Amino acid sequence: MKNPKIIVALDYSHARDALAIAALLDPALCRVKVGKELFTASGPAVVEALRKKGFEVFLDLKFHDIPHTVSMACRAAAQLGVWMVNVHASGGRAMMQAAREAMTVEKRPPLLVAVTVLTSLAATDLKEVGMEGDPQAAVLRLALLAQSAGLDGVVCSAQEATVLGQACGPSFCLVTPGIRLAEGGSDDQKRIMTPQAALQAGAHYLVIGRPITQAKDPRAMLQHIDRQMHEST
Numbered sequence: 584m585k586n587p588k589i590i591v592a593l594d595y596s597h598a599r600d601a602l603a604i605a606a607l608l609d610p611a612l613c614r615v616k617v618g619k620e621l622f623t624a625s626g627p628a629v630v631e632a633l634r635k636k637g638f639e640v641f642l643d644l645k646f647h648d649i650p651h652t653v654s655m656a657c658r659a660a661a662q663l664g665v666w667m668v669n670v671h672a673s674g675g676r677a678m679m680q681a682a683r684e685a686m687t688v689e690k691r692p693p694l695l696v697a698v699t700v701l702t703s704l705a706a707t708d709l710k711e712v713g714m715e716g717d718p719q720a721a722v723l724r725l726a727l728l729a730q731s732a733g734l735d736g737v738v739c740s741a742q743e744a745t746v747l748g749q750a751c752g753p754s755f756c757l758v759t760p761g762i763r764l765a766e767g768g769s770d771d772q773k774r775i776m777t778p779q780a781a782l783q784a785g786a787h788y789l790v791i792g793r794p795i796t797q798a799k800d801p802r803a804m805l806q807h808i809d810r811q812m813h814e815s816t
């Protein structure tokens with residue numbers, strides 16, 4: 584069975600736009616990510632429609648609440664048939680363990696990954712919310728906590744992948760956004776890496792949004808990135 588490494592971020596507010604782009608993509612070459620905007624606007628119906636088109640779905644809702652609430656949300660996500668779901672590691676061990684346990688009762692539980700430190704937060708922002716110290720150390724600490732709570736992996740920047748791969752081992756799944764092609768622009772992403780470099784750094788899955796969704800020909804761009812990735816492995 585194919586295990587495509589590219590996850591295309593469908594960052595739209597209307598299901599029709601997300602489904603129009605999905606119609607140009609090949610589920611053999613990519614999975615898709617449904618985030619807060621699209622899910623809040625369109626709900627489970629858009630997940631179902633994407634699954635009907637053959638796509639595996641990463642439901643990127645970054646749950647963060649008391650353990651019971653998060654565990655029930657994760658179970659609901661599992662019942663939607665998504666492939667991957669995520670929570671904030673800063674919700675703590677009990678929250679993550681409850682999420683893990685709630686999903687194991689499902690026949691095909693989704694991969695459960697954690698967000699460590701949002702990449703939009705700099706050291707000064709973290710200090711303001713009471714997290715003193717080096718953000719990289721916090722990323723590592725939260726990734727190890729997620730692993731010991733039984734999670735399958737973390738979302739991290741590709742720059743963090745090597746360190747996290749060494750600390751957590753090769754089977755701990757690293758999902759990396761901030762991917763840009765050597766020949767393209769960076770949009771609002773600050774710390775970017777090419778698909779090949781991210782894979783070499785140890786990323787398992789690459790979240791790629793605008794470089795594909797805003798390409799003149801999204802289908803050709805997906806094929807191009809897929810070819811480049813295979814050349815580098």
Ligand code: C5P
Pocket residue numbers: 592594618701702703738739740760761762770772790791792793794
């Ligand atoms: O269009 P682009 O490739 O920048 O999209 C990246 C996707 O990954 C977006 O959905 C964004 O919200 C998400 N993401 C990110 N950085 C993180 C976590 C998630 O860019 N640290």
